[in-house]
Amino acid sequence: MLIDETVIAGVLGTALQSGGEFAELFAEDRRGTAARLDDGRVEDMASGRERGAGIRVVIGETTGFAHTSDLTEAGLRAAAEAAAAAARGGGGGVRSVALQRVTAPAPNAVEILPESVGKAEKVDLLRRADEASRAGRPAIRQVSAVYGDSRRQILVANSEGVLATDDQVKTRFAISCVANGDTGMQTGRESVGATVGFELFDTVSVEELARAASSRALTKLSARPAPSGSVPVVIKQGSGGVLFHEACGHGLEADHIAKDVSVFTGRVGQMVASPLVTLVDDGTMGPQWGSLSVDDEGHPAARNVLIENGVLTDYMWDWLRARKEGRASSGNGRRESYQHLPMVRMTNTYVLAGTEDPDEILRQTPYGVYVAQLGGGQVNTATGDFVFGMTEAYLIEDGEITEPLRDANLIGNGPEVLRNIDVVGNDFAMGHPGTCGKQGQGVPVGDGQPTLRVTAMTVGGTAR
Amino acid sequence: MSQTIGGAGQDNLLDLATAVAGWARDGEQVEAYVARGRDTEITVFGGEVESLSSAESAGIGIRVVAGSRQGFAYAGSLDPDVVAETLEEARDNAGFASEDSFVGLASPDGVEVASLDLWRDDLASYPTEVKVARALDLERAVRAADPRIRQVESSDWGDAAVESAVATSTGIRAESRRTACYLSAFAVAGEGAETQTGGGYSVGRSPSDLDLDKAASDAVERATRMLGAVKPRSDRLTVVFEPRITATLLAILSGTLDGEAVLKGRSLFADRIGEQVSVAGFTLVDDPTDPEAYAAAHYDAEGLATRRNVLIEGGVLQRFLYNTYAARRAGTVSTASAVRAGFKSAPGTGARAVSVVPGDRSPEEIFQQVGDGLLVQSVSGVHSGVNPVSGDFSVGAEGVLIKGGEMAGPVREFTIASTIQRMLTGVVAVGNDLERLPSSASGVTLAIADISMSGE
Numbered sequence: 001m002l003i004d005e006t007v008i009a010g011v012l013g014t015a016l017q018s019g020g021e022f023a024e025l026f027a028e029d030r031r032g033t034a035a036r037l038d039d040g041r042v043e044d045m046a047s048g049r050e051r052g053a054g055i056r057v058v059i060g061e062t063t064g065f066a067h068t069s070d071l072t073e074a075g076l077r078a079a080a081e082a083a084a085a086a087a088r089g090g091g092g093g094v095r096s097v098a099l100q101r102v103t104a105p106a107p108n109a110v111e112i113l114p115e116s117v118g119k120a121e122k123v124d125l126l127r128r129a130d131e132a133s134r135a136g137r138p139a140i141r142q143v144s145a146v147y148g149d150s151r152r153q154i155l156v157a158n159s160e161g162v163l164a165t166d167d168q169v170k171t172r173f174a175i176s177c178v179a180n181g182d183t184g185m186q187t188g189r190e191s192v193g194a195t196v197g198f199e200l201f202d203t204v205s206v207e208e209l210a211r212a213a214s215s216r217a218l219t220k221l222s223a224r225p226a227p228s229g230s231v232p233v234v235i236k237q238g239s240g241g242v243l244f245h246e247a248c249g250h251g252l253e254a255d256h257i258a259k260d261v262s263v264f265t266g267r268v269g270q271m272v273a274s275p276l277v278t279l280v281d282d283g284t285m286g287p288q289w290g291s292l293s294v295d296d297e298g299h300p301a302a303r304n305v306l307i308e309n310g311v312l313t314d315y316m317w318d319w320l321r322a323r324k325e326g327r328a329s330s331g332n333g334r335r336e337s338y339q340h341l342p343m344v345r346m347t348n349t350y351v352l353a354g355t356e357d358p359d360e361i362l363r364q365t366p367y368g369v370y371v372a373q374l375g376g377g378q379v380n381t382a383t384g385d386f387v388f389g390m391t392e393a394y395l396i397e398d399g400e401i402t403e404p405l406r407d408a409n410l411i412g413n414g415p416e417v418l419r420n421i422d423v424v425g426n427d428f429a430m431g432h433p434g435t436c437g438k439q440g441q442g443v444p445v446g447d448g449q450p451t452l453r454v455t456a457m458t459v460g461g462t463a464r
Numbered sequence: 465m466s467q468t469i470g471g472a473g474q475d476n477l478l479d480l481a482t483a484v485a486g487w488a489r490d491g492e493q494v495e496a497y498v499a500r501g502r503d504t505e506i507t508v509f510g511g512e513v514e515s516l517s518s519a520e521s522a523g524i525g526i527r528v529v530a531g532s533r534q535g536f537a538y539a540g541s542l543d544p545d546v547v548a549e550t551l552e553e554a555r556d557n558a559g560f561a562s563e564d565s566f567v568g569l570a571s572p573d574g575v576e577v578a579s580l581d582l583w584r585d586d587l588a589s590y591p592t593e594v595k596v597a598r599a600l601d602l603e604r605a606v607r608a609a610d611p612r613i614r615q616v617e618s619s620d621w622g623d624a625a626v627e628s629a630v631a632t633s634t635g636i637r638a639e640s641r642r643t644a645c646y647l648s649a650f651a652v653a654g655e656g657a658e659t660q661t662g663g664g665y666s667v668g669r670s671p672s673d674l675d676l677d678k679a680a681s682d683a684v685e686r687a688t689r690m691l692g693a694v695k696p697r698s699d700r701l702t703v704v705f706e707p708r709i710t711a712t713l714l715a716i717l718s719g720t721l722d723g724e725a726v727l728k729g730r731s732l733f734a735d736r737i738g739e740q741v742s743v744a745g746f747t748l749v750d751d752p753t754d755p756e757a758y759a760a761a762h763y764d765a766e767g768l769a770t771r772r773n774v775l776i777e778g779g780v781l782q783r784f785l786y787n788t789y790a791a792r793r794a795g796t797v798s799t800a801s802a803v804r805a806g807f808k809s810a811p812g813t814g815a816r817a818v819s820v821v822p823g824d825r826s827p828e829e830i831f832q833q834v835g836d837g838l839l840v841q842s843v844s845g846v847h848s849g850v851n852p853v854s855g856d857f858s859v860g861a862e863g864v865l866i867k868g869g870e871m872a873g874p875v876r877e878f879t880i881a882s883t884i885q886r887m888l889t890g891v892v893a894v895g896n897d898l899e900r901l902p903s904s905a906s907g908v909t910l911a912i913a914d915i916s917m918s919g920e
Contacts, residue, residue, distance in 0.1 A: 035560070038728065039727075039728045040562075041561075041562035041564055042560065042561045042562040043534070043561060043562070043564070044534060044535075044536055044561060044810060045535055045536070045557035045558070045560040045561050046535075046536040046537060046538070046557060046809075046810065047536075047537050047538075047553050047557060048537060048538040048539060048540075048808060049538075049539050049540070049546075049550075050523075050539065050540030050541075051540070051541075052540065060512070061509075061510075061512040061513075061514065062512060062513045062514065062515070062516070063514065063515040063516070064515075064516055064517075065515060065516070065517035065518075065519075066517065066518060066519055067517075067519045067521070068519070068520075069521065069522070069540055069541050082518060082519075086516040086517065086518055086592075087516070119556075119557070119559075119560045120560060122560075123560050141729045142728055142729045142730055178729060178730055178853055180729070184732065184854055184855070185729075185730075185732065185853050185854050186853070186854050187851060187853045187854065220854075226858075228698050228881065228916045228917075228918040229698045229918050229919070229920070230919075230920060259509065259615065259617055259618075260614070260615055260652070261615065261617045261652055261659075261661070263659070339519065339521060341515055341517060374848075375847075375848035375849075376845070376847050376848040377845060377848055378844040378845050378847075378848070378860070379844075380661060380844070382617075382652055382659045382660070382661045383659060383660060383661065383876065385844075385860070385862075385876060385877045386844075386860075387844050387845030387848065387849065387859070387860035387879070388845065388848055389845060389847075389848025389849045389858075406854070406856050407849070407851045407854065407856045407858065408849065408856065408858040408879070408881060409845045409848060409849035409858040409859055409860055409879050409881075410879075411845075411860045411877055411878065411879050411918075412877070413877055458695075458877070458878065458879065458918050458919060458920075459879075459918060460849065460858040460859070460860070460878075460879025460880070460881050460916075460918045461858065461881055461916070461918065462858075462881045462882060462916040464698075464700075464916075
């Protein structure tokens with residue numbers, strides 16, 4: 001364990017001395033390596049380590065927070081005093097804390113710790129991918145690839161007696177290609193990431209990933225400008241989970257609800273989506289990118305149904321927002337590092353499969369856009385308006401995929417798009433590993449969905 | 465320049481960096497970048513302090529070049545043991561990189577360091593209670609400004625005091641420090657079932673630089689003027705960008721002028737030096753020696769004195785931005801454009817203080833000139849909708865339609881699209897209203913013709 005149990009209790013006691021109602025110690029030891037290949041060379045092999053603790057003290061509506069990289073008892077007590085002072089000292093009094101170990105199952109086993117694997121083997125993955133993406137494809141002019149692994153050991157203890165630890169190992173690989181043609185340059189990207197160790201590469205072929213990325217860039221060389229205006233959009237399984245992340249995920253975070261800056265405020269029990277939509281946020285989902293054993297407040301990860309057959313069932317909660325409502329956290333309290341306060345965050349967010357054959361969905365779409373890969377997105381939770389970028393898309397004509405389209409953003413309004421989903425496929429796939437940004441903090445998240453169709457979305461291309 | 469900040473300790477960062485650089489072995493180059501910062505963040509909500517966080521942090525990033533290979537390692541601690549371990553780790557990492565004869569650290573190049581005063585002592589002594597009071601004042605000012613303000617999502621005070629040093633075994637010795645503070649508010653306006661949002665802020669180096677009234681009125685105006693916004697019909701029209709949006713565009717544009725991207729065949733402007741890429745009235749400069757620029761700096765991330773770089777002059781492409789590596793590879797000299805995202809990353813290349821040389825027209829004159837068009841006040845999806853390699857540009861936007869030179873009604877839930885290349889040649893007016901922003905770019909009101917608007 002990062003910190004001795006008696007020290008933890010002492011530090012929490014210090015934090016509570018000036019009238020704190022709640023105190024929490026979050027300690028973290030994070031190390032990682034990253035290797036980057038670009039322009040045919042391994043440019044950089046980097047590694048780093050950070051450890052420290054953040055202490056929060058809550059008095060009334062106010063949270064005080066301080067952090068330190070000094071994990072000695074003296075360092076932690078100084079941080080506890082700073083946090084307590086930040087929360088404005090009130091009455092005083094001494095409270096002791098009895099800690100109770102939280103046991104939660106790990107989402108999955110880690111077989112090969114990345115730190116046990118030689119750097120040469122990691123670098124070799126990059127070289128293999130570089131070669132595979134270029135082989136027999138002279139139009140591929142540039143390739144960059146990144147390997148990364150991280151191990152994050154955390155400890156959370158609070159004045160309610162919670163004591164929890166987690167050991168989060170993640171491994172990822174991404175490749176990005178540039179193709180040159182008569183029409184200029186185009187890019188193609190692929191990535192994979194999971195809450196596992198180096199065994200990720202037992203099941204993932206970096207060569208296949210590389211070929212997929214370079215194929216994407218080559219395909220787009222002949223792409224025409226995307227349409228401009230409102231059209232039906234079919235989204236391939238596993239490519240568009242970010243749609244739900246933006247269209248309603250953020251709007252279902254309890255902090256946005258509490259501040260009345262979500263279009264979903266006050267709508268629990270109401271129909272907010274097509275009856276074909278069941279949306280789940282699930283931190284327990286095996287090796288997925290957003291999985292965890294306990295969240296960054298020591299609460300076990302959970303599978304939470306947010307929308308069931310179109311009806312809003314619940315929001316996502318962290319400790320602070322749950323406390324105000326007198327309910328339990330849903331295991332969604334997360335933070336980027338010990339230097340940050342936790343807040344409500346998604347984990348793995350996905351829509352359950354429906355009943356329609358995905359090929360039939362295409363056949364029954366006379367005209368529209370077929371999205372095979374999406375980039376990131378952004379939402380204004382107060383208005384519900386959101387965008388997300390297409391990085392591989394095609395025109396649908398007479399029920400068939402025809403020409404590739406250049407990159408463009410799609411824009412829609414969350415509640416409207418959810419209502420306008422008129423068919424959901426019987427397939428399902430999780431998408432690429434993502435980093436969700438909120439108030440300057442990034443955390444790893446997963447998303448997924450079956451093939452589905454939205455009757456109308458605005459495609460932000462330039463073709464009339 | 466060796467004073468310490470706010471009780472952050474007496475250790476001199478340059479001494480530490482110099483000591484690490486001195487550990488270089490024969491045939492090896494070592495660079496140490498050391499940073500230490502102290503920051504405060506306060507959020508108020510509903511007349512109460514929602515959170516107050518105050519912390520110091522420090523770290524080191526070490527680069528080792530040995531046998532034409534580069535390795536990097538970092539640690540979030542300045543403990544002597546950790547520093548020694550980090551150097552060893554960087555050394556070990558270098559063994560796994562490919563050989564590259566252009567790899568190497570910066571050497572002093574004789575360029576004089578700009579005279580800049582980026583540090584304000586009054587920030588360190590500014591009491592926490594007063595910071596809280598100003599955040600509360602801002603929240604009240606936003607609420608009081610207009611009956612349609614339904615909520616202030618957050619009202620924040622933030623400040624930071626950062627000192628850093630770079631030293632290398634090749635003779636670089638650079639040390640600098642800076643302070644910054646800001647007030648910001650995010651207003652939620654409502655009428656009936658409709659909700660619209662808008663943000664405002666003020667930034668400066670000292671608390672006395674901050675303009676609370678402007679932060680409040682910006683947030684209120686942006687939120688309330690969007691009330692009644694409708695989705696527009698698709699069209700092709702002239703778009704007027706507000707200064708803060710122009711700054712976003714300039715930051716994207718400067719990314720395509722990165723010398724490293726050019727060398728690696730990832731810039732749409734490769735081979736175009738000396739060509740007309742924009743209109744005669746468009747001159748783009750990256751000048752970190754400008755004391756008014758938010759990100760003004762004495763040194764770049766490799767410890768070279770910053771300098772003024774003219775990137776586009778009168779519409780003609782003049783030069784790209786280089787760090788030491790990219791410059792050696794391109795057979796030129798560094799433009800002192802090495803940047804790094806704190807101690808956790810090795811230096812890359814980028815602009816620090818990019819700006820368009822202002823034109824001679826006020827925003828109102830530009831609206832008159834445009835006649836019928838669109839004023840854009842916010843964009844979204846920039847990271848997903850702009851491809852700096854192909855130049856494809858497509859972002860979500862909110863704004864106000866312009867009819868006969870006058871504001872004609874707010875619009876939302878639409879995109880604007882073009883390509884970076886076409887937008888540069890489509891510039892029809894450059895405003896005289898230079899606005900300093902807390903980013904690597906400053907903005908002016910900028911009008912660009914022939915942009916696709918996708919709506920209904």
